[in-house]
Amino acid sequence: MSSVKSxxxxxxxxxxxxxxxxxxxxxxxxxxxxxxxxxxxxxxxFTGCNIENASYGATVCAERVAxxxxxxxxxxxxxxxxxxxxxxxxxxxxxRQVMVEFGNPTMEITFGNQQGGEQMMELAELIPQAFSSxxxxxxx
Amino acid sequence: MSSVKSxxxxxxxxxxxxxxxxxxxxxxxxxxxxxxxxxxxxxxxFTGCNIENASYGATVCAERVAxxxxxxxxxxxxxxxxxxxxxxxxxxxxxRQVMVEFGNPTMEITFGNQQGGEQMMELAELIPQAFSSxxxxxxx
Amino acid sequence: MSSVKSxxxxxxxxxxxxxxxxxxxxxxxxxxxxxxxxxxxxxxxFTGCNIENASYGATVCAERVAxxxxxxxxxxxxxxxxxxxxxxxxxxxxxRQVMVEFGNPTMEITFGNQQGGEQMMELAELIPQAFSSxxxxxxx
Amino acid sequence: MSSVKSxxxxxxxxxxxxxxxxxxxxxxxxxxxxxxxxxxxxxxxFTGCNIENASYGATVCAERVAxxxxxxxxxxxxxxxxxxxxxxxxxxxxxRQVMVEFGNPTMEITFGNQQGGEQMMELAELIPQAFSSxxxxxxx
Numbered sequence: 001m002s003s004v005k006s007x008x009x010x011x012x013x014x015x016x017x018x019x020x021x022x023x024x025x026x027x028x029x030x031x032x033x034x035x036x037x038x039x040x041x042x043x044x045x046f047t048g049c050n051i052e053n054a055s056y057g058a059t060v061c062a063e064r065v066a067x068x069x070x071x072x073x074x075x076x077x078x079x080x081x082x083x084x085x086x087x088x089x090x091x092x093x094x095x096r097q098v099m100v101e102f103g104n105p106t107m108e109i110t111f112g113n114q115q116g117g118e119q120m121m122e123l124a125e126l127i128p129q130a131f132s133s134x135x136x137x138x139x140x
Numbered sequence: 141m142s143s144v145k146s147x148x149x150x151x152x153x154x155x156x157x158x159x160x161x162x163x164x165x166x167x168x169x170x171x172x173x174x175x176x177x178x179x180x181x182x183x184x185x186f187t188g189c190n191i192e193n194a195s196y197g198a199t200v201c202a203e204r205v206a207x208x209x210x211x212x213x214x215x216x217x218x219x220x221x222x223x224x225x226x227x228x229x230x231x232x233x234x235x236r237q238v239m240v241e242f243g244n245p246t247m248e249i250t251f252g253n254q255q256g257g258e259q260m261m262e263l264a265e266l267i268p269q270a271f272s273s274x275x276x277x278x279x280x
Numbered sequence: 281m282s283s284v285k286s287x288x289x290x291x292x293x294x295x296x297x298x299x300x301x302x303x304x305x306x307x308x309x310x311x312x313x314x315x316x317x318x319x320x321x322x323x324x325x326f327t328g329c330n331i332e333n334a335s336y337g338a339t340v341c342a343e344r345v346a347x348x349x350x351x352x353x354x355x356x357x358x359x360x361x362x363x364x365x366x367x368x369x370x371x372x373x374x375x376r377q378v379m380v381e382f383g384n385p386t387m388e389i390t391f392g393n394q395q396g397g398e399q400m401m402e403l404a405e406l407i408p409q410a411f412s413s414x415x416x417x418x419x420x
Numbered sequence: 421m422s423s424v425k426s427x428x429x430x431x432x433x434x435x436x437x438x439x440x441x442x443x444x445x446x447x448x449x450x451x452x453x454x455x456x457x458x459x460x461x462x463x464x465x466f467t468g469c470n471i472e473n474a475s476y477g478a479t480v481c482a483e484r485v486a487x488x489x490x491x492x493x494x495x496x497x498x499x500x501x502x503x504x505x506x507x508x509x510x511x512x513x514x515x516r517q518v519m520v521e522f523g524n525p526t527m528e529i530t531f532g533n534q535q536g537g538e539q540m541m542e543l544a545e546l547i548p549q550a551f552s553s554x555x556x557x558x559x560x
Contacts, residue, residue, distance in 0.1 A: 090270070
């Protein structure tokens with residue numbers, strides 16, 4: 001699942017991967033199923049689903065699972081992300097913060113719903129004036 | 141520290157409270173000191189500082205400490221937040237997500253630095269298309 | 281709420297404070313109400329409740345709210361914690377990790393239920409072999 | 421990396437996988453490198469590394485990355501986990517809480533250091549009296 005060139009990946013294909021990933025969701029508390037698929041700079045694709053915890057604060061979203069899978073396998077630059085849910089939910093603030101660490105301001109995030117509706121926003125639109133590593137490295 | 145009417149609170153006063161709160165920061169790992177002050181709908185004021193943890197993921201920012209103090213004392217509507225740090229850092233995505241739960245889109249967030257520079261943004265500008273309780277309650 | 285000497289604070293008194301704090305819980309997603317009260321080294325008392333978020337991962341437990349309130353007001357050593365819930369739930373792993381940062385191994389944690397049942401454990405029993413700041417400072 | 425039978429996996433093999441995973445760590449803030457490898461009930465193996473964030477609270481540990489990779493690919497029962505770091509650090513409370521969701525009390529967790537030293541503990545030893553899904557499902 002990691003050798004497709006990103007230039008060849010269409011949003012329609014990412015949507016299918018995100019939809020399939022949503023089926024793996026572990027969400028006994030909310031019953032909600034969300035799936036995500038990311039494309040890295042070098043064209044690899046990784047997926048993720050939401051994974052809940054009895055202690056709600058230890059819950060993780062589909063977007064972060066997909067991004068962290070990419071990073072843990074050596075792909076530290078994310079170019080594109082598709083997140084699928086029944087109602088086409090946008091990413092939460094925690095996921096946006098993680099995107100900032102591994103994506104450029106022009107990273108494209110698409111959120112799609114069950115009926116095929118889709119919205120695309122760039123990262124700089126989702127989290128303007130983001131807090132990032134640049135703030136920390138300038139701290140001296 | 142909870143009886144000032146918000147109509148009487150100036151940004152300059154909030155800045156002083158946030159600056160004082162920053163002095164309480166527990167940040168042995170980053171050495172960074174951040175302070176926050178919030179004003180609730182009923183004019184109460186609460187403050188917070190960043191509190192780190194050896195397991196970085198258990199760290200909390202000044203903004204959330206201040207908001208959660210307000211909420212835990214029965215003030216569930218936040219109208220204004222000031223966050224102070226040496227370099228005037230904007231809030232991270234986690235804090236923005238928590239603001240969404242307790243603030244209106246017009247909630248005012250000011251981030252100020254040591255030299256007196258300040259920037260004000262409304263919540264809807266800091267986290268456009270936010271994921272919120274409305275998404276969950278419409279899930280059925 | 282901050283001037284009682286800890287030597288004078290009984291578990292029964294902490295229970296009442298924790299129970300009262302639980303009434304302030306913001307838990308529209310789980311409907312669960314939890315309250316906590318902590319006693320600091322210098323005998324100050326702080327309380328907290330669980331505060332949920334539409335993005336479950338941004339949820340915080342009563343224990344952490346209480347501890348962070350103490351720390352943000354300059355009380356960095358926690359000696360005792362009482363957590364109240366209908367069924368007497370023990371603290372989650374996230375809260376135990378935060379306790380490690382501000383408590384000694386002998387810190388006493390009591391979890392009590394609606395019917396008066398209580399269990400007391402020391403921190404070293406709740407999270408043996410804890411990961412702590414000592415690991416980080418020895419890293420060089 | 422997913423078809424090895426767990427009955428055939430030795431601790432020595434897991435150690436090598438965890439050590440290799442540590443090399444992928446993204447830790448510009450702490451400079452610490454941690455790797456983890458998990459074995460699922462059906463004998464599949466997944467790895468992870470620590471992945472930090474400028475907002476420390478959005479940081480994730482190696483253990484959770486490995487577990488969530490397993491779960492997101494349909495393996496919801498974790499039997500064994502190896503975590504490698506230079507000094508053989510034990511898992512933090514957040515990771516223990518996530519283990520509780522997907523492991524039995526007898527799940528084996530081994531933490532090993534650079535010099536070959538290792539310690540093994542069962543999950544029930546690492547987080548006694550754990551807060552778990554059973555508490556939530558009994559809440560009615």
